[in-house]
Amino acid sequence: MNAPEADIQQSLGDPRLQLAIYTATRRLIDHRAGVVSDEVLPYYQDLRNEANAIKKHTIENLDYYLEQLESNVIAHGGHVVFCRTGQEAADFVLDLAKKRGVHMLVKSKSMTSEEIHFNERLEKHHLEAVETDLGEYILQLAHQRPYHIVAPALHLTRYDVADVFTKELGAENEVVIEKQTKFARGVLRQKFLQADIGVSGANFLIADSGAIVVVENEGNARLSTSAPRIHIAIAGIEKVIPRAQDLAVFLNLLGRSATGQPLTVYTSFLSGPRRPTEIDGPDEFYLLLLDNGRTKLLQDPEKRQSLYCIRCGACLNHCPVYRKIGGHNYPWVYSGPIGAIITPQFHGVNEDTWLPFASSLCGACAEVCPVKIEIPKLLIKLREEVVEVKRRQAAGDLERFAFQLFAWIATHPKIYLLLASLGSFFFPIVPRIGPLKQWASQRTVPEPANQSFHQWWASRSKGSS
Amino acid sequence: MSTRVSLFVTCIVDQVYPQVGIAITEVLERLGYQVDFPATQTCCGQPAFNSGYPDQARTIARHFLDVFRDSEYIIVPSGSCASMISHHFADIFEHHPALLAETHRLEPRVWEFSRFLLEVAGVEDVGARFDGIVTYHDSCHALRELRIKAGPRKLLAKVQGLTLAEMDVAEECCGFGGTFSVKFPEVSGAMARTKIDSIQKTGASTIVSIDSSCLMQLQGVIDRAGLPLRTLHLAEVLASK
Numbered sequence: 001m002n003a004p005e006a007d008i009q010q011s012l013g014d015p016r017l018q019l020a021i022y023t024a025t026r027r028l029i030d031h032r033a034g035v036v037s038d039e040v041l042p043y044y045q046d047l048r049n050e051a052n053a054i055k056k057h058t059i060e061n062l063d064y065y066l067e068q069l070e071s072n073v074i075a076h077g078g079h080v081v082f083c084r085t086g087q088e089a090a091d092f093v094l095d096l097a098k099k100r101g102v103h104m105l106v107k108s109k110s111m112t113s114e115e116i117h118f119n120e121r122l123e124k125h126h127l128e129a130v131e132t133d134l135g136e137y138i139l140q141l142a143h144q145r146p147y148h149i150v151a152p153a154l155h156l157t158r159y160d161v162a163d164v165f166t167k168e169l170g171a172e173n174e175v176v177i178e179k180q181t182k183f184a185r186g187v188l189r190q191k192f193l194q195a196d197i198g199v200s201g202a203n204f205l206i207a208d209s210g211a212i213v214v215v216e217n218e219g220n221a222r223l224s225t226s227a228p229r230i231h232i233a234i235a236g237i238e239k240v241i242p243r244a245q246d247l248a249v250f251l252n253l254l255g256r257s258a259t260g261q262p263l264t265v266y267t268s269f270l271s272g273p274r275r276p277t278e279i280d281g282p283d284e285f286y287l288l289l290l291d292n293g294r295t296k297l298l299q300d301p302e303k304r305q306s307l308y309c310i311r312c313g314a315c316l317n318h319c320p321v322y323r324k325i326g327g328h329n330y331p332w333v334y335s336g337p338i339g340a341i342i343t344p345q346f347h348g349v350n351e352d353t354w355l356p357f358a359s360s361l362c363g364a365c366a367e368v369c370p371v372k373i374e375i376p377k378l379l380i381k382l383r384e385e386v387v388e389v390k391r392r393q394a395a396g397d398l399e400r401f402a403f404q405l406f407a408w409i410a411t412h413p414k415i416y417l418l419l420a421s422l423g424s425f426f427f428p429i430v431p432r433i434g435p436l437k438q439w440a441s442q443r444t445v446p447e448p449a450n451q452s453f454h455q456w457w458a459s460r461s462k463g464s465s
Numbered sequence: 466m467s468t469r470v471s472l473f474v475t476c477i478v479d480q481v482y483p484q485v486g487i488a489i490t491e492v493l494e495r496l497g498y499q500v501d502f503p504a505t506q507t508c509c510g511q512p513a514f515n516s517g518y519p520d521q522a523r524t525i526a527r528h529f530l531d532v533f534r535d536s537e538y539i540i541v542p543s544g545s546c547a548s549m550i551s552h553h554f555a556d557i558f559e560h561h562p563a564l565l566a567e568t569h570r571l572e573p574r575v576w577e578f579s580r581f582l583l584e585v586a587g588v589e590d591v592g593a594r595f596d597g598i599v600t601y602h603d604s605c606h607a608l609r610e611l612r613i614k615a616g617p618r619k620l621l622a623k624v625q626g627l628t629l630a631e632m633d634v635a636e637e638c639c640g641f642g643g644t645f646s647v648k649f650p651e652v653s654g655a656m657a658r659t660k661i662d663s664i665q666k667t668g669a670s671t672i673v674s675i676d677s678s679c680l681m682q683l684q685g686v687i688d689r690a691g692l693p694l695r696t697l698h699l700a701e702v703l704a705s706k
Contacts, residue, residue, distance in 0.1 A: 012655050354648075367609055407525050410476075410528065411507070411525060441650045442651065442685070443682065448480060449482065452480055452483055453486040454504065457486075457504070
């Protein structure tokens with residue numbers, strides 16, 4: 001697939017949208033900067049190194065930690081279900097709902113569930129899934145997918161939200177955010193009380209204790225996982241970490257990187273169903289561990305670091321391309337730099353071949369990544385793979401020829417100098433890689449110099465000898 | 466005897482901005498260096514490397530290694546090209562032990578121009594005079610790969626008549642990104658315009674950077690919009706009298 005150029009143009013040309021993205025990401029950038037500075041967190045870089053090392057170790061020993069996690073979840077009275085695909089995950093939930101006579105479930109925010117189109121799969125079988133995170137709820141009503149990993153409705157203003165509530169729920173057109181929130185809470189509170197299943201994601205799965213950790217700010221995840229009779233957590237297999245004490249590293253990084261909070265408002269540690277002596281908690285607990293392509297990524301020793309991601313969204317906030325084109329122009333639910341590196345790995349580099357190239361390689365993403373994924377390096381690797389795929393398909397011949405010619409000229413100084421003396425090394429070659437008109441569509445073309453530096457140096461040397 | 470330094474001007478300075486190479490030569494000679502210009506030099510290979518053509522990049526990088534094998538100091542008027550040589554040659558020669566060893570011998574001899582002035586020549590004040598308000602654009606690879614941030618500002622601070630006005634998004638990308646600028650021209654242009662909006666708020670009339678490619682991008686958008694702004698390489702400011 002080529003880049004969705006018309007949609008990108010539309011996003012660029014929408015001043016209201018541009019302002020919404022710019023303002024929201026600016027705020028997230030500033031908040032993060034305030035809580036990772038040397039004065040506030042002098043050991044921030046140490047934490048990043050530690051997080052990277054823990055993730056590397058875990059991903060390289062994933063089989064061991066998944067088995068440990070499984071046995072500990074079972075020991076707490078929970079169930080573990082390994083799901084190869086999103087369909088398998090949805091089928092399990094549909095089957096369970098049927099057995100327990102459940103017609104409605106509540107959900108807290110989960111990108112993993114977005115990834116597998118969980119709600120759509122359930123709704124096809126008349127099982128209603130209600131999003132309870134405010135942003136996700138707004139988007140569910142508006143029939144949109146998340147715009148951002150952490151702030152799903154980042155692109156909507158309060159006026160947009162007012163319109164959605166009016167159109168979809170018949171609410172009064174209310175533009176005061178506090179009143180909108182109160183209204184949504186009233187609707188959702190009823191859903192929590194009616195639902196028999198609560199579905200959550202998981203930020204971390206702790207192997208040595210069999211607990212799952214969910215971080216959030218609204219309290220809806222806590223309600224989703226404790227009010228209904230049954231709690232189902234869906235998580236990618238890469239979410240496992242070895243020990244509870246590793247959270248000292250990850251919790252310190254996640255909230256800071258995501259929203260600029262030292263910790264999120266709620267951090268829930270959930271370890272299975274309610275024990276006989278407890279008064280709260282679900283009767284049944286299921287952990288759905290999703291592969292959905294992740295084991296495919298494990299095979300590449302360099303690119304497997306993509307699985308270190310803790311979904312903080314910092315790379316999106318800092319990405320000048322994301323901040324221009326927005327979340328919906330990316331082909332998958334994961335947008336921004338992390339989306340640009342994982343989408344081709346999950347879907348194949350022959351799909352959406354434009355994606356790894358949609359970056360100026362500025363490196364802002366890698367600089368803020370709390371687990372130090374080398375995003376620009378992986379983008380270049382993926383570009384190489386795209387070029388190779390195109391070569392095999394006998395496509396992209398002109399570009400390949402241009403770079404071969406470029407390399408030939410650049411290693412034949414006499415030819416280079418000849419072309420340079422004609423003022424035509426840079427201009428005839430580069431425009432063929434990407435036509436000159438593409439440059440000129442946005443910018444004035446610089447005049448080639450009358451005299452190259454090579455020529456100046458040669459004439460100067462002649463003059464002085 | 467004066468120290469000999471070798472100039473690698475980069476293809477863009479050679480072809481489009483020779484005045485930057487001339488300015489560097491002037492500044493270095495003024496400081497007493499003997500400037501050498503290996504005439505068989507061409508390009509560092511970054512366009513090919515960043516576009517997914519490692520074989521072609523490797524070919525060009527080998528040529529570079531040959532040309533600068535005997536140079537003690539290699540002065541580069543670009544953070545991006547300097548970083549290509551000192552950081553990414555090692556990537557492209559990862560599976561070529563002999564060339565990788567040669568690259569590692571080369572790396573400490575590669576000097577981005579402003580860093581050379583501060584860390585080797587040991588000067589902050591090169592005796593320049595430039596009247597006006599300027600703002601400094603942090604180019605991405607200089608900032609994030611070479612960790613160059615304060616250095617150019619120190620040099621600018623010593624220029625007589627010059628006032629440095631910081632923009633609020635100095636660290637944000639100008640949108641050039643090599644072939645990105647022609648593969649995604651609208652996005653690239655929009656990024657530059659954001660940068661220029663920020664620059665206009667500073668009251669500066671000149672944008673200074675250590676990368677001519679960023680300046681080509683910004684100047685292109687400035688000229689298209691007909692704005693009263695100009696771009697100059699740091700070397701041009703430091704060569705001003």
